[in-house]
Each structure stands twice: as structure tokens, then as C-alpha cells.
Amino acid sequence: MDWSAAFFNDADKKDIDALAPWFGEKISVRFGNQPAVEGREAVIETFRHFYGGIVGMKHAREQVFADGDDVCSIATVTYTRLDGSKVSMPVASLLHRDGAGKLDKLQIFIDINPLFAPPS
Numbered sequence: 001m002d003w004s005a006a007f008f009n010d011a012d013k014k015d016i017d018a019l020a021p022w023f024g025e026k027i028s029v030r031f032g033n034q035p036a037v038e039g040r041e042a043v044i045e046t047f048r049h050f051y052g053g054i055v056g057m058k059h060a061r062e063q064v065f066a067d068g069d070d071v072c073s074i075a076t077v078t079y080t081r082l083d084g085s086k087v088s089m090p091v092a093s094l095l096h097r098d099g100a101g102k103l104d105k106l107q108i109f110i111d112i113n114p115l116f117a118p119p120s
Contacts (some may be wrong), residue, residue: 004071004095008059016053020044024102031108054081054115057062059091069097077110085119 010018023040028035036047056079063074073095078088089110096105 002064002066002071003097003101004064004066004073005061007095008073008075012056012058014054016044016048017052019047022103024100024104025028026098027102027104027106029106029108030111031033031066032092032112053082055082055084071095081115081119083119087114087119089114 011106013019020021020040023043025040026038027040027043028038029043029046031046031050037043040078058078059073059075060078061073061075065072071094073093075091075093076088077091078086080086089112091108091110093109094105094107095103096106
């Protein structure tokens with residue numbers, strides 16, 4: 001399994017203890033059109049908050065472009081909402097690892113609004 005697949009597997013566990021070891025101290029995460037979250041502790045807290053708003057998620061990767069420590073992943077993510085309903089949406093993620101193999105940049109391009117819209 002490539003390193004980015006292992007990252008998404010850990011992210012889909014919705015377990016911050018599985019995800020946190022991926023993050024370097026100087027990580028920068030940008031989710032959608034929100035301002036970047038800077039620093040390991042702030043990123044961990046952001047994911048903890050996000051995980052609290054969903055029951056689950058699963059990435060189905062469709063295309064992966066990798067060059068060493070840089071990866072672009074195109075996927076459909078299926079989220080399970082707190083009410084048990086599901087919504088799937090496209091997402092593109094750009095990941096970069098530092099020399100120690102820790103993520104120092106993660107950009108997630110998604111329109112997250114459908115996740116929190118009333119189910120249809």
C-alpha cells in the first residue's frame with residue numbers, strides 16, 4: 001500500500017489517535033475555502049471537531065498522482081451523517097510529506113455544504 005493510501009485509511013477510521021501521528025509540527029491544513037489551520041495541535045483539534053460532526057466517512061480513490069513526497073488524490077468520499085443518512089461528494093486532496101515522512105501540507109478541495117444540508 002502506498003503511503004497516501006495508508007493515510008486515507010487512517011483518516012477514514014475517524015480515530016484521532018490513528019491520524020495524529022501523520023502530522024508534522026509545522027503542518028498546514030486547508031479545508032475547502034476556509035483559511036489554513038497551522039500547527040499540529042490546531043490541526044488535531046480541527047479534525048477532532050470535524051469527526052464529532054459525522055458518524056463515518058470512506059474515501060474511494062479514483063486517481064492518484066504521486067511524485068515521492070507529493071501526492072494528489074482524486075476521490076469520492078461517502079460521509080455518514082449523524083442522522084444515519086449518507087452523502088457522497090467528489091474531493092481532491094494534495095498532500096506533502098517533510099523529510100521525516102510527516103505531513104507538513106494538506107489541502108482538501110471539496111464543497112462541504114452538501115454534508116451539512118438537510119437530507120433529500
